Amino acid sequence: MNVSDPTEIVRRGYDSVSHRYRGDHDAPAEYAPWLTDLQRQLPTGASVLDLGCGCGIPVTKTLADSGHRVTGVDLSEVQITRARRLVPHATFLHADATLVAFPAGTFDAVVCLYALIHMPIDAQPHLLHRIATWLRPGGLFLATTGAGQWTGTEDNWLGGTATMWWSHPDAATYRTWITEAGLGVESEHFVPEGNSGHQLFWARRIH
Template sequence: MNEAIVSHDSDKRDPKQLVAQGYDQVADAYAQLEHTATWPRMRWLEKLLALLPARAAILDLGCGSGDPADIALAHQHHVTGVDISEAQIRKARQNVPSGTFLHADLGSVAFLPGSFDAVVSFYTLEHLPREEHAAIFGRIATWLKPGGYLLLGTEAAESAGSVGTWLGAPMFFSSYDSATVQHFIRVAGMVLQETAIEHQREQDHEIAYLWILAQKA
């Protein structure tokens, strides 16, 4: 999601505060990106929908405004969304009135074990310090019911952490290469069902994303 970035690797501001404030600032501009190009998110979501039981409980980590993924999910399932941006959570509550949306840090939010049939996370993991990524996958596995699914879309890049200007706002990015992400998921106790690297157009840039569909063993 890092189109139009001017990198500032030495920036020492709190990364989570930057992400929260950044997404508050760009909420309207970000909402337009997926409506101006064909992204793979909804195609991957259809793969998950075909596997879910009726009235499944689904957690969206980094839900943003809920448009379009949570709107689609809420037609048949109960959605719980988490986002660090207060502005995005307000939009999600308007867009998906049947859902439950929490203004919280997905790196520390807690749910009871076995609470969800599926966890989805789109374009979000790369906004958390990558030192937290392995633990997040472990917590996701705990929250899933036996046989539950994870659907992940995250930047396919190696970045120890940097701050750049994105859609006119400061934004933090940090990620591992695709092999490391897959390793974390397997260690957490999930079995990879399908993986792919896909490019999507964001304004004038092509960005590579890692897509993973996994199931709790």
């Protein structure tokens, strides 16, 4: 096992801190308006991809409880095992988001919150292009990205024994990548977190 591989660091990190990161019933306050806005724009029984779904709380569960057909993908086996228990009425794949594949036009929406920033930076633009193909025309993309450029690790993340890794450019670069993928950015805003934060993007497949 190559523990110097960033993807493996992220996998092992979330396996280790799954419960510290998100309890079975935790629902961070900032998610609620995002999910409300998303559901307002979805058709009844929409097909939604939660890319980097973690333990399925709150995104997959909220959408699945509302009658949508949700597929969750996550790198961490611990997270996926929890998700299958916590949201049995959704479909989950234990897979690397940069490698997973779906037929074109599969989803009405793709949600990718706090996940892109854990992927190798050279893989992110390609993934955004693939996400655009997975969406139906007019389909929605909701994502959090980095707001400022940074690549690095944090040892003993969240008070545990795991190391975590991140890599992301700034918000302007993400805006360019999203647009070049064939998605129209409809809105974006900064989401503060501690001394830094993330950028929240709403985009839609143009064609």
